[in-house]
Amino acid sequence: MPPKVVSVGDVVETLRGFESEPFTRDRILDFLSGVEVERASLEPYAHFSPDRYTRNLVHVDDVFELMVLCWQPGQRTPIHSHNGQLGWMVTVRGALAVVEYKYVGCNAPQNQQVSGLDCLAGATEIHLDRGPVHECAPGGPVATVDKTHTIHQVVVQGREPAVSLHLYSRPIESCVAYDLKERRCWRRQLSFHSRYGQVVAEVETPPAAPVPGRRELPVIR
Numbered sequence: 001m002p003p004k005v006v007s008v009g010d011v012v013e014t015l016r017g018f019e020s021e022p023f024t025r026d027r028i029l030d031f032l033s034g035v036e037v038e039r040a041s042l043e044p045y046a047h048f049s050p051d052r053y054t055r056n057l058v059h060v061d062d063v064f065e066l067m068v069l070c071w072q073p074g075q076r077t078p079i080h081s082h083n084g085q086l087g088w089m090v091t092v093r094g095a096l097a098v099v100e101y102k103y104v105g106c107n108a109p110q111n112q113q114v115s116g117l118d119c120l121a122g123a124t125e126i127h128l129d130r131g132p133v134h135e136c137a138p139g140g141p142v143a144t145v146d147k148t149h150t151i152h153q154v155v156v157q158g159r160e161p162a163v164s165l166h167l168y169s170r171p172i173e174s175c176v177a178y179d180l181k182e183r184r185c186w187r188r189q190l191s192f193h194s195r196y197g198q199v200v201a202e203v204e205t206p207p208a209a210p211v212p213g214r215r216e217l218p219v220i221r
């Protein structure tokens with residue numbers, strides 16, 4: 001059966017209707033796999049920047065956050081975790097690749113023993129294994145993150161701009177980011193380029209250089 005064409009507003013309304021029961025990966029995957037989101041309905045959220053990919057908020061409540069990400073050729077996320085979130089990504093325009101990673105070990109594993117976060121981060125010797133690469137394009141399968149596949153990097157493929165729709169449950173304000181060259185990780189504060197169609201261009205704080213012997217603290221608003 002061909003996918004049903006819906007607006008992004010219809011997607012929000014349907015998801016709000018799902019909130020009376022737990023969001024599970026497969027329940028939401030079934031829904032998103034059966035719809036095609038009208039590109040015109042995403043226009044208010046399509047803001048590009050030459051400096052970095054942009055996160056543009058469509059909706060947030062206690063259960064989920066929905067955002068449009070806009071990518072110029074060459075742009076990419078850092079390698080990052082999702083703090084135990086479930087996530088679903090639909091590529092609407094262009095081509096993206098999701099590169100999976102798996103945590104092997106680090107020199108601050110005790111920082112994972114913290115309430116309300118996946119990890120405080122702050123390791124200065126981190127080991128991740130590179131996993132499979134998933135190619136993402138319009139009409140392709142919905143990409144997911146879950147509790148067992150939680151670390152990845154998203155990279156633009158080719159020379160065309162890309163647009164993707166990202167749904168996460170529950171909302172988070174920071175995550176762990178990894179620098180495999182320096183072998184360290186830190187908590188990355190997440191920000192939006194626009195909220196509800198209005199550009200706010202919140203500036204992301206670059207990570208401070210690690211201070212030997214100092215424990216990095218999480219950034220929590």
Ligand SMILES: [Fe+2]
Nearest residue numbers: 080082145152
């Ligand atoms: Fe991600």
